[in-house]
Amino acid sequence: MSEGGYDLVVVGGGPGGYVAAIKAAQLGLKVACVDKRGALGGTCLNIGCIPSKALLHSSHLFEEVGHGLGKHGIKVSGVELDLGAMLANKSQVVKGLTQGIEYLFKKNKVDYVVGAGLIENPGKVVAQANGAARELTTRNVLIATGSDVMPLPGVSIDEDRIVSSTGALDLKRVPKHLLVVGAGYIGLEMGTVWRRLGAKVTVVEFLDRVTPGMDGEVSKEFERILKKQGMAFKLGTKVTGVDSSGESIKVTVEPAKGGAAETIECDTVLVSIGRQPYTEGLGLEKVGVRLDNRGRVETDDRFGTSVAGIWAIGDVIVGPMLAHKAEEEGSCVAEQLVGQKPHIDYDIIPGVVYTTPEVASVGKTEEQLKEAGITYKAGKFPFMANSRARSVGLTDGFVKLLADAATDRVLGAHIIGPEAGILIAEVAVAMEFGASSEDIARTCHPHPTLEEAVKEAALATFAKPIHM
Ligand code: FAD
Ligand code: NAI
Numbered sequence: 001m002s003e004g005g006y007d008l009v010v011v012g013g014g015p016g017g018y019v020a021a022i023k024a025a026q027l028g029l030k031v032a033c034v035d036k037r038g039a040l041g042g043t044c045l046n047i048g049c050i051p052s053k054a055l056l057h058s059s060h061l062f063e064e065v066g067h068g069l070g071k072h073g074i075k076v077s078g079v080e081l082d083l084g085a086m087l088a089n090k091s092q093v094v095k096g097l098t099q100g101i102e103y104l105f106k107k108n109k110v111d112y113v114v115g116a117g118l119i120e121n122p123g124k125v126v127a128q129a130n131g132a133a134r135e136l137t138t139r140n141v142l143i144a145t146g147s148d149v150m151p152l153p154g155v156s157i158d159e160d161r162i163v164s165s166t167g168a169l170d171l172k173r174v175p176k177h178l179l180v181v182g183a184g185y186i187g188l189e190m191g192t193v194w195r196r197l198g199a200k201v202t203v204v205e206f207l208d209r210v211t212p213g214m215d216g217e218v219s220k221e222f223e224r225i226l227k228k229q230g231m232a233f234k235l236g237t238k239v240t241g242v243d244s245s246g247e248s249i250k251v252t253v254e255p256a257k258g259g260a261a262e263t264i265e266c267d268t269v270l271v272s273i274g275r276q277p278y279t280e281g282l283g284l285e286k287v288g289v290r291l292d293n294r295g296r297v298e299t300d301d302r303f304g305t306s307v308a309g310i311w312a313i314g315d316v317i318v319g320p321m322l323a324h325k326a327e328e329e330g331s332c333v334a335e336q337l338v339g340q341k342p343h344i345d346y347d348i349i350p351g352v353v354y355t356t357p358e359v360a361s362v363g364k365t366e367e368q369l370k371e372a373g374i375t376y377k378a379g380k381f382p383f384m385a386n387s388r389a390r391s392v393g394l395t396d397g398f399v400k401l402l403a404d405a406a407t408d409r410v411l412g413a414h415i416i417g418p419e420a421g422i423l424i425a426e427v428a429v430a431m432e433f434g435a436s437s438e439d440i441a442r443t444c445h446p447h448p449t450l451e452e453a454v455k456e457a458a459l460a461t462f463a464k465p466i467h468m
Contacts, residue, residue, distance in 0.1 A: 003032075003134060003135065003136055003137070004135075004136070004137035004138075005030060005137065006030050006031065006032050006111075006136055006137065006138035006139070007024070007029035007030045007031065007138065007139050007140060007337065008020075008021070008024050008029055008030075008031045008032075008138060008139070008140045008141075008142060008334075008337060009031075009032045009033075009034065009117075009125045009136050009138040009140070009141050009142070010024075010031065010032070010033040010034070010141075010142040010144055011034050011035075011117035011119070011125060011141065011142065011143055011144060011145055011282065012033075012034075012035060012042065012117075012143065012144035012145040012146055012314070012316075013033050013034075013035030013037070013040040013041065013042055013101070013112070013144075014035075014041065014042020014043055014044055014045075014144060014146045014314060014315075014323075014326065015041070015042060015044045015045075015314070015323040015324075015326045015327045015330070016042075016144040016146070016313045016314030016315070016326030016327065016329055016330045017033055017035070017042065017142065017144030017313075017314070017330065018033060018040055018041065018042070018101050018104075018105070018330075019326075019327045019330035019331055020142055020144060020313065020329075020330030020331065020333050020334050021033040021105070021108075021110045021330075021334075022104055022105070022108050022110060023330065023331045023334035023335065024333075024334035024337060024338075025108040025109055025110045026108060026334075027334055027335065027337075027338045028338065029334070029337060029338065031109075031110045031111070032110070032111040032112075032113050032136055032138070033105065033110055033111070033112055033113065034113045034114075034115055034116075034117035034125060034127045034136070035112075035113075035114065035115075035117075036114070036115055036116040036117070036129070038114055039095075039098040040098050040101035040102055040105070040112065041094075041097060041098040041101050042144075042146050043146050043147065043315070044323040044326075045094060045097050045098050045101070046094060046098060047165065047166045047169060048165070048323070049323050050093060050094055050097055051090045051091075051093070051094050051169045052165070052169060052186075052189055052190065052193075052354070053354055054089065054090040054093045054094075055086070055087075055090055055169065055190075055193045056189060056192065056193055056354050056355070058086045058089060058090070059086075059192070059193045059194075059196035059197050060196065060356060062079070062081060062086075062196060062197060063196040065079050066079045071393065081174070081197060081198070083172075083173070083174065083197070087170060090169070113127045113134060113136065114127075114129050115127030115128050115129035115133075115134065116128050116129065116281055117145075117282065118281065118282065118283045119141055119143075119282055119283050119284065119287050119289075119310065120135075120283065120287070121287060122141060122287070122307055122308060122309035122310050123137055123138060123139070123309070124136065124137050124138070125138065125141055139309065140309050140310075140311065140337060141309065141310045141311070142310075142311045142312070142313065142330075142333055143279075143282065143284075143289070143297055143305070143310065143311065143312040143313075143316060144312070144313050144314050144316065144326070144330065145277075145278050145279060145282060145316050146277075146278050146314055146315040146316055146326075147275040147276060147277055147278050147315035147316065147321055148275060148276060148278045149164040149165065149166070149271070149275060149276075150273050150274040150275055150276045151271070152181060152239065152242075152271045152273055154241065154242070155239070155242045155269075155271060157271055158244075161244055161249060161267065161268055161269070162242065162244060162249070162268075162269045162271065163268065163269070163270055163271070164270070164271055164272070165186045165190060165270070165272060167270075168186075168190040168193075168194070168270045168272075169190075171194070171268065174194060174197045174198045174199050175194060175199040175266070175267050175268035176199065176200065176266075176267050177199065177200045177201075177202070177265070177266040177267055177268070178191065178194050178195075178199045178200070178201045178202075178266065178267075178268045178269075178270060179201075179202050179203075179204065179249070179251050179264060179266040179268070179269045179270070180201060180202070180203040180204065180269075180270045180272060181204050181239050181269065181270065181271050181272065181273055182203075182204075182205060182206075182271070182272040182273040182274070183203045183204075183205035183209075183210040183211065183212075183233065183235070184211060184212075184272060184273075184274065185211070185272075185353055186270075186272035187203055187205075187270065187272040188203070188210065188211065188222075188226065188353060188355055189353060189354055189355060190270060190272065191203055191231060191270070192226075192229075192231070192355045192356070195229065195230055195231055199268075200230075200232075201230070201231050201232065202231075202232045202233075202234065202264060202266070203231060203232070203233050203234070204234045204237050204238075204239055204251075204253055204264075205233065205234070205235050205236075205237065206236070206237070206238050206256050206273075207235070207236065207256075208235050208236040209223065209235060210222055210223045210226070210233065210235070211353065211359065213365075214351075214359065214361055214365065214414070215361060215365040215366055215367070215400065215412075215414040216365070216366065216367055217366070217400065217414070218359060218361065218400070218414045218415075218416050221396075221397060221398070221416050222353075222355075222359055222416055223235075225357065225396050225397070225416070226355070234253060236255060236256045236257065237253050237254070237255055237256060238253065238254060238255075238256045239251055239252070239253050240252045240253065240254055240261065242269060244269075248265045248266065248267060249265070249266050249267060249268070249269055250263050250264075250265055251263065251264045251265075251266060251269060275315065275321055276294075276295060277291075277294070277295050277296045277297065277315060277316045277317075278315070278316060279291065279295065279297065279316060284297070287307060287310070288306060288307050289305045289306055289307050289310055289312075290305070290306040292318070296316060296317050296318055297312040297316050297317050298317075299311075299312050299313075299317050299318070302336060303317070303329060303332065303333050303336075311333050313326060313329035313330055313332075313333055314326030314329060314330070317329075319346065319349075320349055320351065322349065322351060324349070324350075325349050328344050328349075329344065332344060345431075345432065347363055347364065347431075348362060348363060348428050348431045348432055349362070350362040350421075350424045350425070350428050352420065352421035352424065354421065357394065357396050357397045357416055357417045357418055357420060358415075358416075358417070358418070358419065358420035358421045359415070359416045359420055360413075360414075360415045360416075360420035360421050360423065360424035361412070361413065361414045361415070361424070362412065362413050362424050362427055362428045362431065363402070363410070363411050363412030363413060363427075363431060364402060364411045364412040365402075365412060365414065366378065366402060366412075368412075369402060369411065369412070374404065374411070375404075375405040375406070376402050376403060376404060376405050376411060377402070377403050377404075377405050377408075377437070377461050377462070378400060378401070378402050378461065379400070379401045379403070379437060379457045379458060379459065379460030379461025379462070379465075380398050380399070380400045380401075380457060380460055381398060381399050381453050381454075381456035381457040381459075381460055381465055381467075381468060382395075382397070382398045382453075382468070383395050383396065383397050383398060383399075383417040383418065383450070383453055385453075385456070385465075385467045385468045386448075386450060386452055386453040386456070386467070387447070387448040387452075387467075388448040388449050388450050388452070389417065389418055389450060389453070391448065392418070394417070394418035396416070396417060397415070397416035397417030397418075397420070398415075398416060398417065398453075398457075399413070399414075399415045399417065399423065399453045399454050399456070399457035400413065400414045400415070400457060401413050401427070401437055401440070401454075401457045401458055401460070401461045402414075402461075403436065403437040403461050403462070407436070408436035408437055408438055408461075408462055409434060409435070409436055410427065410430055410431050410435055410436065410437055410440065410458075411431075413427035413454075413457075415454075417450070417453070418450055419450050422450075423450060423451060423453070423454055426440075426451065426454055427440070427454065436462070437458040437461035437462045438458070438462040438463075439458075440454065440455060440458035441455055441458035441459040441461070441462055441463070443455065456468070
C-alpha cells in the first residue's frame with residue numbers, strides 16, 4: 001500500500017521525533033511518525049526519564065516516611081513496601097503519558113504509523129509491522145531512532161539478575177546486594193532507588209570519580225553525600241568477569257590501572273556504562289547515510305545527513321543523550337523545513353541527576369575553562385547558609401557560578417542541593433541573554449527561597465555574599 005504526499009516522515013517517536021512531528025504539523029506540514037515500539041514517547045517515556053523519575057519519587061517517599069519524619073515530630077510505625085503497587089503506579093504514569101502523545105498527534109493531525117521504518121530512498125519510508133508493509137512517500141525523512149544500552153563485553157544481560165536500566169525499572173524483588181557497573185546518570189539514579197527500598201548497593205566505576213563529566217568539586221561532594229546515604233563505591237576499578245552460574249553472582253573486579261583482582265558477591269548486577277546510537281534496520285548503508293566513527297549518524301550544523309532530504313536528531317547524533325536536547329533539535333528541523341532559521345546554543349544544555357540532593361549543571365565546568373585557557377572567577381554559596389534550606393533541613397550542597405574574569409559574563413553553573421534541577425533554569429535563561437554574574441546578583445529574589453542561594457553565589461562571583 002502506498003500512502004503519499006507527506007512533507008515529513010519521522011522515524012522514531014521519542015522526544016526528538018514526536019516533538020519534530022508535532023512542531024512540523026503546527027507549522028502547516030503534512031507529517032507521519034513511524035515508531036516500532038507500539039507506544040509513543042521513545043526511551044524517555046517508556047523505559048527512561050519518566051519511569052525512573054516515578055520510582056525515584058516513590059522510593060523517596062518510602063525512605064522519608066520510614067526514616068525522615070521523626071525529626072519533624074511525626075511518629076510513623078509499620079511502614080511496609082508494596083513493590084508490586086509501586087511498580088504498577090510507575091507503569092500507570094508511563095501509560096498515561098504515552099497515550100497523551102497519541103492524543104497530541106491526533107490533535108495536531110500527525111499520522112501515527114506503528115511499524116519498523118526502513119528508508120528505501122530519500123523520498124520513501126517503508127513501515128513494516130506484522131508482516132504487512134506500508135509505503136510512505138515524502139519530501140523529507142527525519143531519523144530520530146535514539147539509542148540503546150551499551151553492552152559490557154563478556155556479560156550477557158538477561159534483564160532478570162543481570163539487568164540494564166530497562167530491567168532495573170522492573171525488578172520483581174528488592175535485591176539484597178545490587179552491584180552497579182558505572183557511576184553515571186543511570187547507575188546513581190537507579191542505585192539510589194533500590195538503596196532506598198532496602199538493597200545494599202556497590203557501585204564500580206572505571207574512572208576515579210562519580211559522574212566523571214561533571215565539575216570536579218560537585219562530583220566530590222556528590223560522592224561524599226551518596227556514601228553518607230549508604231552507597232559504597234569502588235572507583236578506578238574495572239569489572240573483568242561476571243559469573244552468574246551459581247545461586248549468587250560473582251563479579252571479578254580489579255584496579256583500572258592494574259593490580260590484584262577481587263571477587264564481589266551479589267544477587268543483581270546493573271550494567272549502566274552508557275548508551276549507543278541505534279540505527280539497526282534503517283537501511284542507512286544502502287541509501288548512503290554516513291555514520292561517524294562512534295556509529296552516530298553524521299550531520300552538519302543544520303542536522304542534514306550526507307543524503308539531501310534526510311535529517312537526523314537526538315541520541316542518534318552527536319551531543320549529550322538528553323531528552324530536552326533531542327526536543328530542541330526536533331523543533332529546529334521542523335522550523336528549518338518552513339524556512340525559519342532557528343539556533344541551539346550547545347553550551348546551554350542543562351543536565352540534572354534526580355537523586356537527593358539533585359545535581360544540576362549548565363555551561364562550562366572549571367576543568368573545561370582551565371583546559372581552554374579562559375580566565376574566570378568562581379563564586380560559591382553553601383545551602384547551609386540559606387535560610388529556606390535550613391528551615392526544611394536540606395542543607396547539603398552548594399551553588400557554584402563561573403564567570404569570565406574580564407567581562408563577568410556567566411559561563412557555567414554547578415549546583416548540588418535541594419531542587420537543583422529547578423534552580424539551574426534561572427542560570428540557563430540568564431546565560432541565553434548573555435547575563436553577567438552581577439545581573440543575577442542585582443535581580444531581586446524572593447525570600448525565603450532556595451533561589452537566594454543562586455543570587456548569593458552570583459554575589460560571591462562579582463563581589464561578596466551577604467549571608468556568609
Ligand atoms: P528515543 O527516545 O530513544 O526514541 C527513539 C524511538 O525510535 C524509540 O521508540 C525506538 O523504538 C524507535 N525506533 C528505533 N528504530 C526504529 C525504526 N527503524 N523504525 C521505527 N521506530 C524506530 N534524559 C533526560 O533528559 N532526563 C532524564 O531524566 C533521563 N532519564 C533517563 C533514564 C533512563 C533509564 C534512560 C535509559 C535514559 C534517560 N534519559 C533522560 C535519556 C533520554 O531518554 C534520551 O536522551 C531520549 O529519549 C532521546 O530521545 P530520542 O528521541 O533521540 O530517542
Ligand atoms: P553515563 O555515560 O552517564 O555513565 C556511564 C559511566 O560508566 C561513566 O562514569 C563511565 O566512566 C563508566 N564506565 C564505562 N565503562 C565502564 C566499565 N567497563 N566499568 C566501569 N565503569 C564504566 O551512562 P549511563 O549512566 O548508562 O546513562 C546513559 C545516558 O542516559 C546518560 O549519559 C544520559 O545522557 C542519559 N540519562 C540521563 C538521565 C538524566 O538526565 N537524569 C538519567 C539517566 C540517563
